[in-house]
Amino acid sequence: MQISSKEFLFLFSLITLIFLIAPLFLIYYFSLYNKRKKKHMEEKEELKKAFEHELLKSQMEVREQTLKTIALDLHDNIGQLLGLTIMTLSAINPDDGQRAMEKIDAATEFAKRSVKEVRALARLLHGEEQLSRGLVAAIATELEWMAKARQYQVIYDHNVPEIPASRDKETMVYRLFQESLHNIFRHARAKEIRINLDYRQQRLRLAIADDGVGFNVPEVLKMQKGMGLHNLHKRAGMIGGEAVIHSAPGAGTEVAITIPYG
Amino acid sequence: MLLTVNTAVELTCFLVAGICLHRDESAAWKRMIPYLGLVCLTEMAGIYLRRQLHVSNTWLYNLYQYVEMTVIWSFLYYHLKPYLKTGKWYYLILAALLLVFVTETYIRGWYVFANISASVMSVVFIVACLYYFLLVIRDDHYVELRVHAPFWWISGTLLYYFGSTASNIFFDYLVSDAVMNLPFPLRYIVFNILNVLLYCCWSYSFLCRYRQRNSSSSSV
Numbered sequence: 001m002q003i004s005s006k007e008f009l010f011l012f013s014l015i016t017l018i019f020l021i022a023p024l025f026l027i028y029y030f031s032l033y034n035k036r037k038k039k040h041m042e043e044k045e046e047l048k049k050a051f052e053h054e055l056l057k058s059q060m061e062v063r064e065q066t067l068k069t070i071a072l073d074l075h076d077n078i079g080q081l082l083g084l085t086i087m088t089l090s091a092i093n094p095d096d097g098q099r100a101m102e103k104i105d106a107a108t109e110f111a112k113r114s115v116k117e118v119r120a121l122a123r124l125l126h127g128e129e130q131l132s133r134g135l136v137a138a139i140a141t142e143l144e145w146m147a148k149a150r151q152y153q154v155i156y157d158h159n160v161p162e163i164p165a166s167r168d169k170e171t172m173v174y175r176l177f178q179e180s181l182h183n184i185f186r187h188a189r190a191k192e193i194r195i196n197l198d199y200r201q202q203r204l205r206l207a208i209a210d211d212g213v214g215f216n217v218p219e220v221l222k223m224q225k226g227m228g229l230h231n232l233h234k235r236a237g238m239i240g241g242e243a244v245i246h247s248a249p250g251a252g253t254e255v256a257i258t259i260p261y262g
Numbered sequence: 263m264l265l266t267v268n269t270a271v272e273l274t275c276f277l278v279a280g281i282c283l284h285r286d287e288s289a290a291w292k293r294m295i296p297y298l299g300l301v302c303l304t305e306m307a308g309i310y311l312r313r314q315l316h317v318s319n320t321w322l323y324n325l326y327q328y329v330e331m332t333v334i335w336s337f338l339y340y341h342l343k344p345y346l347k348t349g350k351w352y353y354l355i356l357a358a359l360l361l362v363f364v365t366e367t368y369i370r371g372w373y374v375f376a377n378i379s380a381s382v383m384s385v386v387f388i389v390a391c392l393y394y395f396l397l398v399i400r401d402d403h404y405v406e407l408r409v410h411a412p413f414w415w416i417s418g419t420l421l422y423y424f425g426s427t428a429s430n431i432f433f434d435y436l437v438s439d440a441v442m443n444l445p446f447p448l449r450y451i452v453f454n455i456l457n458v459l460l461y462c463c464w465s466y467s468f469l470c471r472y473r474q475r476n477s478s479s480s481s482v
Contacts, residue, residue, distance in 0.1 A: 008435065009448050015428040016452050023424040027417050030395045031407050038404050 051238050055168055058175035058235070065178050069145065070121055078117045085110040120145070134162045135170045136197060139177060143195065146181065152190065158197035163204060164262045172239050173206060173257065176232060180208040180255045183228055188212025188253060204241075204261035209254040214247045232257070264306045267454045272302050275461035275468075282472035290340040291411075291471060294464075297333045300326070321372040331359045331383045334419065338390045341412045345397040359383055377433035384423040384430055391420035411470040418463025425456045 088107040092100045123141070131138050136158050147154045177195075184190055190212030198205040221229055229245060232255065236243035241259025276298040286292050304326045311319040339352045363379040370376070394416050398405060407413045429436065429449055436449045 008432075012428060012432055012436070012448065016425060019427050020421065020425045020455075023417075023420045026392070026395070027420070030399065033399055034405070034407050037399070041404050 051168075054235060054238055055171060058171050062171065062175055062178060065182070073117070073121055078114055078121070081110050081114040081117065085114065131167070131170055131174055134165070135173060136160070136162050138170075138174055139195065139197065142178070142181070153192040155192070155194045156197075157195065158199075160197075160199045163197075163199045166261060169204075169239050169259065169261060172235055173204070173259065176235055176243070176257050177206060177208065179228060179232060183255075184208070184210045184212065184253075187215070190252070199261065202260060202262040203258060205256060205258045207254060207256045209252060211252045214249050214251045214253050216249060217245050217247050264309050266309065268457050269302065269305050269309070271458050271461045272298065272305055275465045276302050278465040278468050282468040286471060286475060290337060291468075293333065294337070294468070297329070300329060318373055320375050324367055324372055324376050327376055327379060327383070328360075328363060331363065331379075332356065334387060335359065335383075335390070338387060338394070338416070338419065341416060342390065342394055342397065345394075345401065355386060359386060375433065375437075377430050380433075381427070381430040384427055387419060387423045388427075391416050391423070409470050409473065411467040411474060414463050414467035414470060418460045418467070421463065422456045422460035425459070426453070429453065 085107050088103050088110065092103045094100060139158075140156060143154050143156050146152065181193075184193060188210045190210035192211045194207075194209045196205075196207040196209075198207075217229075232243040232245070236257050236259065239259050241257060244256045244258070245253065246256070247253035276295070279295045279298050283291050283295055304322060308319040308322050311317050311322065335356055336352075343349070359379070359382065362382050363376055366376045366379045394412075398413075405413070429452055
């Protein structure tokens, strides 16, 4: 079959038109994709900023929590010991040598205990330094302090001596841990607290469980007072993980935070 | 009359390149000035040979094709280079293009337009342009396309070589007497449109380059 010159020209024009439109569409698609790339990068930048903001907030909260503990300890413990030292020393009768010696020994004992408490406080004051020794050690220090100050049976279990350093994630996890403990002090009325830190296959799981009064999770989450729980979810999500809360009235509570780590 | 749509748009682009690129720190961009000067000279000489001396200008366009494939491929490669790990492709493809061109001109002679070489060259340039787009998309960095000089240069190149594919494929038929005797020279019109698109995009890319240079030097 032969085609005429006019038919050929028509076909040629059509093909040329298609060959012109095709790259135009390609260029348009390319620029559209590039715009989406920009949007994606802006979103990423916003998320990064939000994370940095949350991280800063967590660092401040860690410090605030440490200062609260110190204030409480100064008032309840060291203050009492020093008061007793003053009272004992002021009650000394120089004429009664035997009793005076006993009182001096007692005052010395109170002063020594005060020094010990101040040293322990100094260790706690370096909240930042606690984390520089690693998350496993920082949790141990916090629990040691808590066990001494409050009447809880604390069981701390971890499957590795230390996990790889990741400052931002460690701060966030440490703050989540503090927040969970704080919730137990305020609401749980628990006797036993079990902490489990598990690190394997580049995943970190921190579980904080208590044998307290428990609560209805969906109900509390709906209410304004569930802000602490929302915070747990939000912050765990920000470091690419999740926080799962298991609880029921009278059955205790378990908060499990799982994050990609390493 | 040497001034046609093609020569007018080529001269304009040459002037824009001269103004915008003569102080450019990149030698590759600067090389666009003599290249566009050569394009203008070739086009005018081609018109002069055909209209004034009434002799074939095919040998001139064949000669120009050799420069075109070297300059355009080198400049395309210059834009691809930041994204590539190896430089061997530049020499391999250039050698392949030259081999096709030399073989065709050897077999068919200098007085027949080397349209097979032109088609192969177009395909290589189209693939290189598309590959550039792919590399830019895959790259983590964002570029503002509206003022990105390489994007406009490559877009113009892609439009021109993609659009001229049909003309290259059907070249023999388009220059046959049956088609040439028709009242309107369709191939000429197509190339007029393609040239306008190409040189407008290139001129704009030179302006973007000029603005980029000025804004970066004023911010120092």
